[in-house]
Amino acid sequence: MRTQMLSITLALSIALSATTESRSEPLDRLTYERDIRPILKEHCLDCHGAEAEPQGELDLRLVRFIRQGGSSGPAIVDGKPAESLLLQRIEAGEMPPNGKRVPDAQLALLKEWVSQGAQTLRPEPETLDPGLGITPEEREFWSFQPIADSQPRPLTQPNVSGRPSMRSSLKRCSHWD
Numbered sequence: 736m737r738t739q740m741l742s743i744t745l746a747l748s749i750a751l752s753a754t755t756e757s758r759s760e761p762l763d764r765l766t767y768e769r770d771i772r773p774i775l776k777e778h779c780l781d782c783h784g785a786e787a788e789p790q791g792e793l794d795l796r797l798v799r800f801i802r803q804g805g806s807s808g809p810a811i812v813d814g815k816p817a818e819s820l821l822l823q824r825i826e827a828g829e830m831p832p833n834g835k836r837v838p839d840a841q842l843a844l845l846k847e848w849v850s851q852g853a854q855t856l857r858p859e860p861e862t863l864d865p866g867l868g869i870t871p872e873e874r875e876f877w878s879f880q881p882i883a884d885s886q887p888r889p890l891t892q893p894n895v896s897g898r899p900s901m902r903s904s905l906k907r908c909s910h911w912d
Contacts, residue, residue: 765848767798768856768872774841778831780867787865795821796867797859813853816846 784796793805810821824830
């Protein structure tokens, strides 16, 4: 009985810890840069932002462009996900057109973000060059960090006492005596 309780407690702890995320913003406030742009980049930006002329005249790279919309009108209506054309098209399976649907969990995030007023982390730039570029959030990825100037650890002679074959091998290929 005690083992079962311990197993249940452990399972619940793992499940709860897996659902919490480390964020600098409150968990209930979704932002374009952190929560929404990665979804749009995966599913939409190849056609609606990566090219100089976005399809349907809809550019999804900035929130103000999304609000402005394209040839069909505004893509989102702040606070009204049911009236937001972008969400309607995604939910109907019309977008993305390649047959790869936006997962339900990501669609729920998009709806919640629109419900919350389509927030951004910071003011958007006045101008934007063509293409996707790299955002400050993406620049935080390890491969974009400068290489740290580090000193190699000093070379020390390994302890090979009691291992004559190892000792003679080391003498042949190193400066150790």
